[in-house]
Amino acid sequence: MALRFQKCDVSHLEALVRIARETFVAAFEKDNDPKDFQDYVQKAFDPERIKRELKNKDSIFYFVYGYQELVGYFKLNVGDAQTDVHDANSLEIERIYVLEAHQGKNLGSLMLAKIQELVRELDKEYVWLGVWERNLGAIRFYQRHGFQKFGEHPYYIGRDRQTDWLLRLNVQ
Secondary structure: OOOOEEEHHHHHHHHHHHHHHHHHHHHHHHHHHHHHHHHHHHHHHHHHHHHHHHHHHOOOEEEEEOOOEEEEEEEEEHHHHOOOOOOEEEEEEEEEEEEEHHHOOOOHHHHHHHHHHHHHHOOOOOEEEEOOOOOOHHHHHHHHHEEEEEEEEEEEOOOEEEEEEEEEEEEO
């Protein structure tokens, strides 16, 4: 299946906020304290915050279309926008999500292939991401695609301190 990728800009703000909230809630709401989770979602996916991120030259959002409809999105960071590593030779996948109705259709693999293409275009050596240590399905997915654990960092959902595994894939 061929996917179509569209780089987002501020004109896509409303749709981006909607899909970002929907996919994050579907993925993690059931595993978190309701109050902490709702507070986090309100802050992380606040339209003004997303608008600032869209305007940041070091952050790149893409919509992913398949089946003639929006099926997912991803957010990449380079330079100072990276949340942890801050290596000029790296690109961070901060977010990569597929709508629940389209999961299990190999879309994540196709999205990773596109991201690796972008890594090469941007002349970066590797791509990295953080994934919740309890998200075992995602960890297995990334490991199947060659990502390897190189560290950990704390990640907060409200007051709840969680641990993300840092995973890396050399591309160049």
